[in-house]
Amino acid sequence: MVSFARPLDLTPRTIPFDVVKDLFGQDACEIRPTAQPFPMSEAEFRELMSPEWIVTHTKGVGGPQPAEPERMLQGAQQRLDTVQAWLSEKRSRSWRARMAALDKAFAALLTVDKGTVAARVWRCRIALPVKVHI
Secondary structure (H helix, E strand, O other), X not given: OHHHHHHHOOOOOOOOHHHHHHHXXXXXXXXXXXXXXXXXXXXXXXXXXXXXXXXXXXXXXXXOOOHHHHHHHHHHHHHHHHHHHHHHHHHHHHHHHHHHHHHHHHHHHHOOOHHXXXXXXXXXXXXXXXXXXX
């Protein structure tokens, strides 16, 4: 049917139903020697060839049927959730490592004698709001 209709710029909506039945009869005779009538009415044929019917009823991965974009969006959301969880864990681990490094540096400051701490504070010109007891 496509080979016949395309050169004539006929679409499923514009091709005459009698032509459709004749083309079906010709193709059916090539497959089976006994003549077969066209298996549907004109209304059924037009409905089955409508873009709405094709979009709704065609099944396939990545297809336009309404359930497929929903399935694809759910898959994308799951992948996004996985990546966000991974990123959150990496950020948390990085934060914990920085805090551990700061704790270690602070502990090192507390283990030096009083004169060294005062010298370091004075060189950095840091005003400490509390007294340091060592």
